[in-house]
Amino acid sequence: MLGLDQHEVGAIAVSRMLRDAGLEVIYAGKFNTLDMLVKTGMEENVDLIGLSCHSWEYIHYIPELFRIMQENDFEIPVVAGGSVITPADAEDLLKKGVAAAFGSSSTPSEIIKRIRELVESAPG
Secondary structure (H helix, E strand, O other), X not given: OEOOOOOOHHHHHHXXXXXXXXXXXXXXXXXXXXXXXXXXXXXXXXXXXXXXXXXXXXXXXXHHHHHHHHHOOOOOOEEEEOOOOOHHHHHHHHHOOOOEEEOOOOOHHXXXXXXXXXXXXXXX
């Protein structure tokens, strides 16, 4: 979770759902900066970064996140999920390079399937 967003119930629920599906999840918690998120991802050798979005801050964070990832030669998929992601926002996020965007109508099976696809196709 980035910035001042404190709505972690959804992030925790998705983390547990993915763990129950057999995926390894590292939950970074609240109040992360973009630099902290990239640093943690690199240190933990993650295959994907998932952003929990429950305020509209994520729209502004995405370009900067990709810039920091590029500067650190850290090329992995980024996905975004959260109750505030509208279909128009999801389309915008995909155009900006996000690998998947899950709004409030996304089902657990849809999320798990897409995350598995992205992790399985990740380099390394």
